[in-house]
Amino acid sequence: MKKIVQVNSKKELGTFIDFPHDLYKDDPNYVPELFIAQRDLLTKHPFHKHNELQCFLAYDGNKVTGRIAAILNNAHNEHNKRNDGFWGFFDCINDQETANMLFDTATKWLKDKGVDQKSIGPVNFSTNEACGLLIKGFDSPPMLMMTYNFPYYADLIEKYGFEKQMDLIAWHWDGDGYDDKSIRLLGALQERLKRNNIVIRKVDLKNFKSEVEKVREVYNSAWDQNSGFVPFTDAEFDWLAKDLKLILDENFVYVAEQNNKIVGFGLALPNYNEIFKKIKRGRLLPTGIFKLLLGKKKIQSIRIYALGVIDGYRKMGIEACLYGSIIKEYRERGLKHAEAGWTLENNVLINEAIKAIKGDPYKTYRLYEKEI
Numbered sequence: 017m018k019k020i021v022q023v024n025s026k027k028e029l030g031t032f033i034d035f036p037h038d039l040y041k042d043d044p045n046y047v048p049e050l051f052i053a054q055r056d057l058l059t060k061h062p063f064h065k066h067n068e069l070q071c072f073l074a075y076d077g078n079k080v081t082g083r084i085a086a087i088l089n090n091a092h093n094e095h096n097k098r099n100d101g102f103w104g105f106f107d108c109i110n111d112q113e114t115a116n117m118l119f120d121t122a123t124k125w126l127k128d129k130g131v132d133q134k135s136i137g138p139v140n141f142s143t144n145e146a147c148g149l150l151i152k153g154f155d156s157p158p159m160l161m162m163t164y165n166f167p168y169y170a171d172l173i174e175k176y177g178f179e180k181q182m183d184l185i186a187w188h189w190d191g192d193g194y195d196d197k198s199i200r201l202l203g204a205l206q207e208r209l210k211r212n213n214i215v216i217r218k219v220d221l222k223n224f225k226s227e228v229e230k231v232r233e234v235y236n237s238a239w240d241q242n243s244g245f246v247p248f249t250d251a252e253f254d255w256l257a258k259d260l261k262l263i264l265d266e267n268f269v270y271v272a273e274q275n276n277k278i279v280g281f282g283l284a285l286p287n288y289n290e291i292f293k294k295i296k297r298g299r300l301l302p303t304g305i306f307k308l309l310l311g312k313k314k315i316q317s318i319r320i321y322a323l324g325v326i327d328g329y330r331k332m333g334i335e336a337c338l339y340g341s342i343i344k345e346y347r348e349r350g351l352k353h354a355e356a357g358w359t360l361e362n363n364v365l366i367n368e369a370i371k372a373i374k375g376d377p378y379k380t381y382r383l384y385e386k387e388i
Contacts, residue, residue, distance in 0.1 A: 287318055323335065
């Protein structure tokens, strides 16, 4: 007998987190999320202070067959003057009835919370975190903090009645398969910026708290016009910064600064998914922690996680300098792969710039929407 169970206990939450490990156990491209990170995300993250989330599990008899989280993002609705609901953490066997039951349950929960416009997903919790359904690029594992799913998910979602809202693009470079113009022009561009008292420098990890405060202002300003954007609260950005500090490599983090004011930043992250892929069921203990510590220096790929410049400082060459600085470090280390992602499909300016340095749009992720 098929049924949906609301997740209320610690044990049920553990089952919710672990379900994908069993579902994808034979998929060579699956990367397990770290259990402790997922648990804290779903229970301790500052998001929960001003928003709501409810997890659900699907069962067929005693066997778990799916999961979903219904999400009420008050910050999104306030910022965008909407009354939308969201869903995320969706995983399901290839069974339309089970998927329909999960979406019905999430929709009812959102309606009971007063949502009366659209249901949007998948997002975990917003576009500031992992989001989008993979619809192109199933032949390789996801990069750090990117989603992954079976190809049949799109059918389950679309047959329920969801339609495309927006596509997100991830760009790829193999080895030295990039245009090195930004590196060749780096010195000249930096000299030109200096005439406007703008310098490109590495992040100062010794003054990390101060750097985070300045970068947060840039992030919330530079991305403000993006579709569906939700500004980080101070607590949410501090949470993200605390997590990222554990894996940051300062040689891949650059800021553009004018008179002690940060006006842009570029951040690339070592692709720790190369290690997480080997950590069974996302458990650091007893052996996962050693794989993590010993594998750090063997990582061969990076993900350009974020690159933004505030209004009034764009098209001055800052973006090219930030990209150039990251690519220069990537080249000097002889790394094998790089990803820039994701970008909105309608962000013509940045997409054309990435194409110009031979970026390959190798993966596409889709956000869906449906009237409640």
